[in-house]
Amino acid sequence: MTQTRTLPLLPLRGMMVFPYMMIHLDVGRERSMAALEQAMVEDREIFLTAQLDAETDKPGLSDIYTVGTVAEIRQLVKMPGESVRVLVEGQHRAIIRDYRETETYAEVDVEEFKDKIDTSMKMEALNRAVVHQFEEWVKLSKKIPPETLVSVAIIDDAGRLADLIASHLNLKLEVRQELLGAVDIKERLEKLYEVLTRELEILQLEHKIGRKVRKQMDKIQKDYYLREQIKAIRDELGDKDGKTADIENAKAKLAEGDYPDEVRKVVEREINRLDGMSGMNAENNVIRNYVDWLLELPWRKESEDTMDIKKAQKILDNDHYGLKKVKDRILDYLAVHQLAKDKSAPILCLVGPPGVGKTSLASSVARATGRKFVRASLGGIRDEAEIRGHRRTYIGAMPGRIIEGIRNVGTRNPVFLLDEVDKINMDYHGDPSAALLEVLDPAQNSTFSDHYIEVPFDLSKVMWIVTANNLGNIPRPLRDRMEIIQLSSYTEMEKLEIAKRYLVARQREQNGLKAKDIHFGAGVLAKIIQDYTKESGVRELERVIGQVCRKAARKIVEGEEAPIKVSKKNLTDFLGKVKFVDSKANKKPQVGVVTGMAWTEVGGTILPTEVSVLKGKGKLILTGQLGDVMQESAQAGLTYIRSCSDKLKLPEDFYEKEDIHIHLPEGAIPKDGPSAGITMATAMVSALTGRKVRSDVAMTGEITLRGTVLPIGGLKEKVLAAYREGMKTIILPKDNERDIEDIPESVREKLEFVPVETMDQVLKTALM
Incomplete structure (x- = not known):
């Protein structure tokens, strides 16, 4: 039987109500409370249905299930906090036929369904099967009292029986909704039988797992x-247990090894402590680990240095192209060490952009000196214990990276690489850079004390090599203890040589190719450098060469005959379209556009600077993520221009009637540093006077209020970047003239250098 009625709607969050089910509901939403009030005014009946998403605050027709339950309100109590607790009893299932929104609540036209009584034998059998499954579920779950089972079993109405059983089961909302939506009693009972069967299987599996866990626990206790019985028997027989064996091994190592007296005393003391402890003492393992560390450290073990300087030089030259300063310093050390073996090893700090060979150079130094090599990356470490180790009082305490590296390498005089020292951070755990002072200070590292080891260890024989991208990020006290060697960007000629000597062969081997399988034609490597890479080092260049080798390997596997020839004409088949289009020839002199030069952690770069003059009220607008130093440089440049406005033939009040906008493109990249003062001043003068700036000129230098040009750093990196961009003339501070000789001769020959002392000289050279 069906019947259509109009009722207020009460959406439910994360729950639903079956017919014949009595439940308390807490209602707090205004529209829901209004629906309850309307139901109380009429015949105390309301339509309950579940929301599809419990998080929806104002559900509409598309946010609720269409099948729900007509319920009678039995009790309504107002609660603190403007909420209501209502006791409802489900009456009949119903389906929404129409939905309407009023000002205060929603109402629905619903079609009610009343269960038809079916007394057939098939229905009776299905009824009994469901009751039997429910009885089994109650026995296993023990979540429902037996009285409930009795009350359910005596129900004759199959529809009511199914709804009552479903209301007692802890099912997902979707499954409960399927049971509610089953209007046909036979279909409802069949679905309920499936659900009960599945729930029984899950319960049986849970019990099986529980029995297995209990059995395992019993086995652990038995073991x-x-x-303990075995230990007692061994004690009676005088056999050695694990602890006794460890003690004897430690004593044997101590007797056979070459250890300082202080180490012997500590090891003997710890062995005696271990021997007197109970086998169940928690400190047993702590002492064993500590003794193992002390015995495994190479307190006096050293590897012999290579004394053949010519052989060492040959190794360095074979492994790395260029890097003359570094190689000379290593060979100097070997010569001094040959004459005075007791002198401390040097502490070299290699500073340069990524990809120029700082890290790989350290392993070559180890080969050249005949020493073992160990590396520790310091990038991102915050805890001082990473360097000094943890106190043994802490759970899981371990030595620091320095002692750990020395133990792993097995000698006390390795080449030890501390990578990325400029990326050390500090927080409440301490300052790791301060801990490195003791490691790298020649006056202190002969008695380095690790918190875990506690016995001083001699690090003076270690040859330290430290790498960094930015010298400015290394704390000054740490920097003073190191010998700084700058590694600059590679020129195109150097990159070409490195590619020919090392990169091609290495990538061939990594990609399974032989020398006869691939052939790079004339000018191909140079074209790759110019059109597909733009970097200070050669890391990206090696990746691109690797891409060519992978494409060649694929062609060979697909059946193409070797060798695969790579030429300028077919290079795009391997690498795709050109990444960096050569636009040097298209550059023309413009008003207010100047090419500056800057130095970053990844090497030198050009700094295009644009200035526009607009009618306004004298504002200086700066855009392009400029740091404090560059903003101050812009202010200083403007002040200089105002001070010599007569000389520049500018109106005296130009700064009151015109806004000056300085923009440095590539705004997503932060820019700062004292090197763009004359660049911004020149661009402002050009924009204010209308005179064009030479497009082949690049400049660097800081400016004072009186127009004096101050020196800068990183000239070599900046000039190489400008050269890559096709600049012909470099304006630089007079005080940096001595740095020109550091620039490779192949680059110096193609550039004109103009040292300047004042802004007048800069403008004379730069403006058309």
Whole structure:
């Protein structure tokens, strides 16, 4: 039987109500409370249905299930906090036929369904099967009292029976909704039988797992009891247990090894402590680990240095192209060490952009000196214990990276690489850079004390090599203890040589190719450098060469005959379209556009600077993520221009009637540093006077209020970047003239250098 009625709607969050089910509901939403009030005014009946998403605050027709329950309100109590607690009893299932929104609540036209009584034998059998499954579920779950089972079993109405059983089961909302939506009693009972069967299987599996866990626990207890019996038997027979064996091994190592007296005293003391402890003492393992560390450290073990300087030089030259300063310093050390073996090893700090060979150079130094090599990356470490180790009082305490590296390498005079020292951070755990002072200070590192080891270890024989991208990020006290060697960007000629000597062969081997399988034609490597890479080092260049080798390997596997020839014409088949289009020839002199030069952690770069003059009220607008130093440089440049406005033929009040906008493109990249003062001043003068700036000129230098040009750093990196961009003339501070000789001769020959002392000289050279 069906019947259509109009009722207020009460959406439910994360729950639903079956017919014949009595439940308390807490209602707090205004529209829901209004629906309850309307139901109380009429015949105390309301339509309940579940929301599709419990998080929806104002559900509409598309946010609720269409099948729900007509319920009678039995009790309504107002609660603190403007909420209501209502006791409802489900009456009949119903389906929404129409939905309407009023000002205060929603109402629905619903079609009610009343269960038809079916007394057939098939229905009786299905009814009994469901009751039997429910009885089994109650026995296993023990979540429902037996009285409930009795009350359910005596129900004759199959529809009511199915709804009552479903209301007692802890099912997902979707499954409960399927049971509610089953209007046909036979279909409802069949679905309920499926659900009960599945729930029974899950319960049986849970019980099986529980029995297995209990069995395992019993086995653990039994094993513990047997082990204790074995220990007692060994004690009676005088056999050695694990602890006694460890003690004897430690004593044997101590007797055979070459250890300082202080180490011997500490090891003997710890062995005696271990011997007197109970086998169940928690400190047993702590002492064993500590003794193992002390015995495994190479307190006096050293590897012999290579004394053949010519052989060492040959190794360095074979492994790395260029890097003359570094190689000379290593060979100097070997010569001094040959004459005075007791002198401390040097502490070299290699500073340069990524990809120029700082890290790989350290392993070559180890080969050249005949020493073992160990590396520790310091990038991102915050805890001082990473360097000094943890106190043994802490759970899981371990030595720091320095002692750990020395133990792993097995000698006390390795080449030890501390990578990325400029990326050390500090927080409440301490300052790791301060801990490195003791490691790298020649006056202190002969008695380095690790918190875990506690016995001083001699690090003076270690040859330290430290790498960094930015010298400015290394704390000054740490920097003073190191010998700084700058590694600059590679020129195109150097990149070409490195590619020919090392990169091509290495990538061939990594991609399974032989020398006869691939052939790079004339000018191909140079074209790759110019059109597909733009970097200070050669890391990206090696990746691109690797891409060519992978494409060649694929062609060979697909059946193409070797060798695969790579030429300028077919290079795009391997690498795709050109990444960096050569626009040097298209550059023309413009008003207010100047090419500056800057130095970053990844090497030198050009700094295009644009200035526009607009009618306004004298504002200086700066855009392009400029740091404080560059903003101050812009202010200083403007002040200089105002001070010599007569000389520049500018109106005296130009700064009151015109806004000056300085923009440095590539705004997503932060820019700062004292090197763009004359660049911004020149661009402002050009924009204010209308005179064009030479497009082949690049400049660097800081400016004072009186127009004096101050020196800068990183000239070599900046000039190489400008050269890559096709600049012909470099304006630089007079005080940096001595740095020109550091620039490779192949680059110096193609550039004109103009040292300047004042802004007048800069403008004379730069403006058309």
